[in-house]
Amino acid sequence: MTLFEFNKEKKKELVELVSRRIFDSYSLKNEPDLDQTLEEMIYWEKKRSKKYKYWDQYKEQYLQSSLETKKELLKGSIDHYSHQIVGNFNPTIYHLSAKLIPPFLNLLLDALSLKRLWHFRASIVNENIMMTGNLPFIRSLATRGTLVFVPTHLSNLDSILMGTALYYADLPPVMYGAGLNLFKNKIIGFFMNNLGAYKVDRLRIHQLYKDVLKEYAASSIQLGFHNLFFPGGTRSRSGSVEKKLKLGLLGTSLKAYIRNLEESKLTPNIYIIPVNLNAHLTLEAETLIGDFLAATGQSRYIIENDEFSKLGRLYSYFKNLMHLNSKTFVHFGDPLDPFGNKVNSDGKSIDYHGRVIDISRYVKREGVIVHDDDRDQNYTKELAKMLMDVFHCNNRVLSTNLVAFTLYEMIANRYPDFDIYKLLRTYTYHKAIPLKDVYEKLERVRQFLEQLSDQGRIIYAHYLKKLDAQDIVNEALKIFASYHQRRTVYRVGDELWVGDLLLLYYYHNRLVGYNLEDMLKGTL
Numbered sequence: 001m002t003l004f005e006f007n008k009e010k011k012k013e014l015v016e017l018v019s020r021r022i023f024d025s026y027s028l029k030n031e032p033d034l035d036q037t038l039e040e041m042i043y044w045e046k047k048r049s050k051k052y053k054y055w056d057q058y059k060e061q062y063l064q065s066s067l068e069t070k071k072e073l074l075k076g077s078i079d080h081y082s083h084q085i086v087g088n089f090n091p092t093i094y095h096l097s098a099k100l101i102p103p104f105l106n107l108l109l110d111a112l113s114l115k116r117l118w119h120f121r122a123s124i125v126n127e128n129i130m131m132t133g134n135l136p137f138i139r140s141l142a143t144r145g146t147l148v149f150v151p152t153h154l155s156n157l158d159s160i161l162m163g164t165a166l167y168y169a170d171l172p173p174v175m176y177g178a179g180l181n182l183f184k185n186k187i188i189g190f191f192m193n194n195l196g197a198y199k200v201d202r203l204r205i206h207q208l209y210k211d212v213l214k215e216y217a218a219s220s221i222q223l224g225f226h227n228l229f230f231p232g233g234t235r236s237r238s239g240s241v242e243k244k245l246k247l248g249l250l251g252t253s254l255k256a257y258i259r260n261l262e263e264s265k266l267t268p269n270i271y272i273i274p275v276n277l278n279a280h281l282t283l284e285a286e287t288l289i290g291d292f293l294a295a296t297g298q299s300r301y302i303i304e305n306d307e308f309s310k311l312g313r314l315y316s317y318f319k320n321l322m323h324l325n326s327k328t329f330v331h332f333g334d335p336l337d338p339f340g341n342k343v344n345s346d347g348k349s350i351d352y353h354g355r356v357i358d359i360s361r362y363v364k365r366e367g368v369i370v371h372d373d374d375r376d377q378n379y380t381k382e383l384a385k386m387l388m389d390v391f392h393c394n395n396r397v398l399s400t401n402l403v404a405f406t407l408y409e410m411i412a413n414r415y416p417d418f419d420i421y422k423l424l425r426t427y428t429y430h431k432a433i434p435l436k437d438v439y440e441k442l443e444r445v446r447q448f449l450e451q452l453s454d455q456g457r458i459i460y461a462h463y464l465k466k467l468d469a470q471d472i473v474n475e476a477l478k479i480f481a482s483y484h485q486r487r488t489v490y491r492v493g494d495e496l497w498v499g500d501l502l503l504l505y506y507y508h509n510r511l512v513g514y515n516l517e518d519m520l521k522g523t524l
Contacts, residue, residue: 001224003089003173003196011086014223018215019082023075026208031067037208038062038070041077044206074208081212087175087198097191098167129161133332135169137345138273141335142172144347145269146221148253149174152242152276152391153230155283156182162228162275163195165330175220176228177213177249202234214248221256221270231387237292239285239506241391241513250387251380254338258363258371268360269347274333274387276394280479282506286486289506293420331394331459339379340386392513396459397449399467403476404507406442407433407489407498409520420505432495439469446472448519449511458514 026037039059046055062073141147151162159178166174178197183189198216201209221227231250232242253270260268282288334342337359341349349359362379363369411429412418423429446460446469453460464472473496480488480503487499488507498504 004091006089015082015086017219019079022078022212022215027071040206041208048203085198085216087196089196090194093194130327131330141271141347145267145271146224147226147271149228149273149275150231153232153235172226174226174228214252218252218255222259237288239509241395245384247380254376257338270338272336274390276331278329278396280398280400281483285506289502329396333390333394340383396461399472399476400479400507401510404504405511406445408504408508429498429501435494442469
């Protein structure tokens with residue numbers, strides 16, 4: 001089933017299915033546990049909405065109610081959340097946006113000729129979005145089961161990027177969760193609201209809402225709608241590849257698979273497609289890294305006013321992206337099953353030796369399907385572990401990351417007792433760095449990265465192999481200077497100066513996690 005079949009009736013079916021399953025689950029609770037659920041919901045809703053009078057009256061009502069009335073109040077809240085979360089898909093707007101928005105954007109930024117506009121479909125992929133991976137294989141799996149794309153996450157632009165990439169890769173449209181704050185942009189919100197996005201209110205952190213959200217994902221996958229979600233849960237604030245994944249949402253694929261088995265579906269399989277997104281620059285880098293290092297960073301889970309919300313910054317970002325021919329890389333990894341096993345060309349799960357395995361046995365005892373939350377959580381942990389390994393192996397080295405990593409490590413090695421906070425406070429990093437030293441150290445870093453690439457532990461961009469150290473530095477400097485309001489790195493004569501250590505640290509972090517720092521000790 002595809003999103004083209006997500007009509008009014010299917011939308012109603014999904015909402016009712018989610019509400020019924022969550023209510024059935026919670027109605028089994030005893031009264032003290034039900035009271036705790038309502039108390040937690042009231043507390044966080046008051047804190048989130050500031051509607052103290054409404055929620056005080058709600059609490060007063062439930063305290064005076066019988067168990068059955070409490071269940072009715074609970075059902076009302078569940079129904080409210082289900083209807084608020086549900087997305088929409090309009091095939092007309094889907095085709096219209098895929099064909100008209102990219103050319104219009106490029107026309108706005110780059111004064112395209114009519115001839116170039118006519119050939120835009122090919123040029124946007126070839127010139128600006130580089131897609132790699134076994135796409136024919138992934139397309140074939142869409143007819144054998146349900147696809148769940150799980151990309152790395154750096155920017156609010158990633159949803160738009162993934163939608164564009166899926167369209168031009170001839171892959172089916174997907175349902176995906178998007179932060180409620182993104183819908184505040186009327187133009188972006190209009191398209192997201194009609195292109196399969198369901199709303200995620202990250203300020204609602206109580207368990208009832210989280211369970212409704214996870215059930216929405218699980219039920220939509222079970223109904224056969226291809227899905228996409230960012231397993232890291234939010235954008236990488238530090239700029240690094242995801243080091244921790246959200247098990248709750250990730251586990252919805254296994255839940256859907258078990259339900260498919262129970263219903264004896266002809267195509268019960270769920271295929272997890274890891275996707276690596278890499279770009280030379282990140283639109284919101286300044287805000288994200290500042291938030292990461294801020295004392296209150298962890299509590300600022302939602303950033304309302306970053307560069308994504310500022311039209312001028314969006315314009316500047318896309319303009320320089322086009323003019324510099326700075327590519328964005330989308331790598332589709334090898335598909336996995338919900339347990340983390342690879343699958344063969346027939347869509348069947350295989351073990352490490354390439355032998356076909358019957359994964360339905362993972363959830364059965366004596367041939368009967370058994371529900372076991374602890375077992376399923378362990379399986380999901382294995383999937384998460386596999387995904388994090390894949391994300392690191394499919395991470396692509398770009399010039400901005402390579403130069404930033406080299407420079408930051410050169411500074412860090414000068415002051416081995418200083419962490420990023422002390423370096424920022426003391427301003428010790430603001431000293432000239434001879435270019436000849438940078439070229440020498442960069443070559444050393446490159447050697448290690450090429451070794452890792454040969455081992456399949458990272459992707460060293462092919463075009464970088466054709467460039468020498470001087471060319472790589474020049475490209476990175478040009479890209480850094482093209483967008484950020486604060487100068488990251490700049491050249492004065494035969495020396496480099498670090499203008500913004502925070503941004504340098506952000507782009508450096510994309511190459512953290514490979515023990516490069518230990519490998520480089522004594523060489524920098």
